[in-house]
Structure formats: C-alpha cells, structure tokens
Amino acid sequence: MKDLEITIENKAGTLALLGETLGKHSISLEGGGVFGNGEHSIAHFLVEEADRAKEVLAQVGITVTKINDVIVQKLQQDVPGQLGTFCRELANAHVNILTQYSDHSNQLIVVVDNYEKAKEISDKWMQVWWS
Structure with a gap:
C-alpha cells in the first residue's frame, strides 16, 4: 500500500x-x-x-x-490512549508524523519523515501489543 x-x-x-x-x-x-x-x-x-x-x-x-x-499500524481499539502512546514512541525516536488517517479496516495509517525508523518502532509495537 x-x-x-x-x-x-x-x-x-x-x-x-x-x-x-x-x-x-x-x-x-x-x-x-x-x-x-x-x-x-x-x-x-x-x-x-x-x-x-x-x-x-x-x-x-x-x-x-x-x-x-506508509506505516500500517493496528491499535487495540478497546485500550484508551493507544494513538497517543504509539505517536509518543515515534516522537521519542525523533520521527515526525506528516499525515495520519485510518484505513477501511480501522488501522492507523501514518506517513512519516523517517520511514525506516518508524517501521522498526511499528514492528516492536506489534510484538509487544499483539503477541
């Protein structure tokens, strides 16, 4: 995508x-x-x-x-603050979000200024929240 x-x-x-x-x-x-x-x-x-x-x-x-x-990120919709927590992870790594929206599967879509670093964070996020 x-x-x-x-x-x-x-x-x-x-x-x-x-x-x-x-x-x-x-x-x-x-x-x-x-x-x-x-x-x-x-x-x-x-x-x-x-x-x-x-x-x-x-x-x-x-x-x-x-x-x-794009980074396609699944958030746990029933956990308040997921958007803020994920975005804070990116910010702490000095990754700026340029665009954010949702897809038709209720997944977070972000365009960032450092795709490779954001992908690392996204992959770690998936391991922590979805394993």
Whole structure:
C-alpha cells in the first residue's frame, strides 16, 4: 500500500472526478481523506497501485504530488490512549508524523519523515501489543 498526496482545486466536482476516474480504472481507495485549505485541498488516499493511479489521474488533469510509503499500524481499539502512546514512541525516536488517517479496516495509517525508523518502532509495537 502507498499513500497518494494530491493537491486538488477546492471546488464542487473535483473530488467526484478523482473518485470516478479511479473507479473507472478499478483502483480502490482503501482509506484517506481530503482537507480544504483555501482555493486548494490536500488529499491523501491509500491505494494498492500508486503508480497506475498517478497515471490515470494525470489523464484528467489531477496531479499526484507525491507517493509516500506508509506505516500500517493496528491499535487495540478497546485500550484508551493507544494513538497517543504509539505517536509518543515515534516522537521519542525523533520521527515526525506528516499525515495520519485510518484505513477501511480501522488501522492507523501514518506517513512519516523517517520511514525506516518508524517501521522498526511499528514492528516492536506489534510484538509487544499483539503477541
């Protein structure tokens, strides 16, 4: 899975075009969101085929600004504070979270500034909480 970072115009129909285009090419969105910021919005979507998604979106004038590796982290939903605890582990290792959202399986998705270090922390987290 990869995260697509997309800047789109903040106007009616742009997100519809994005979704329709990916759907027409059988590219499923597995999580993500769109955040308005004036005349433009920043979208982050989780997809299996990031390079193909970038190509088909370009055909309709939507530019993928970046394809990001992601940390997919399962949290124990019934334990309060899991998000804070995991994010603190990253912060203590000087890993900055650039983007955070959930996928359709209620897993935490994070884009970070140091993927390798975050992956180590994520793997250790899984051993402690899920073994």
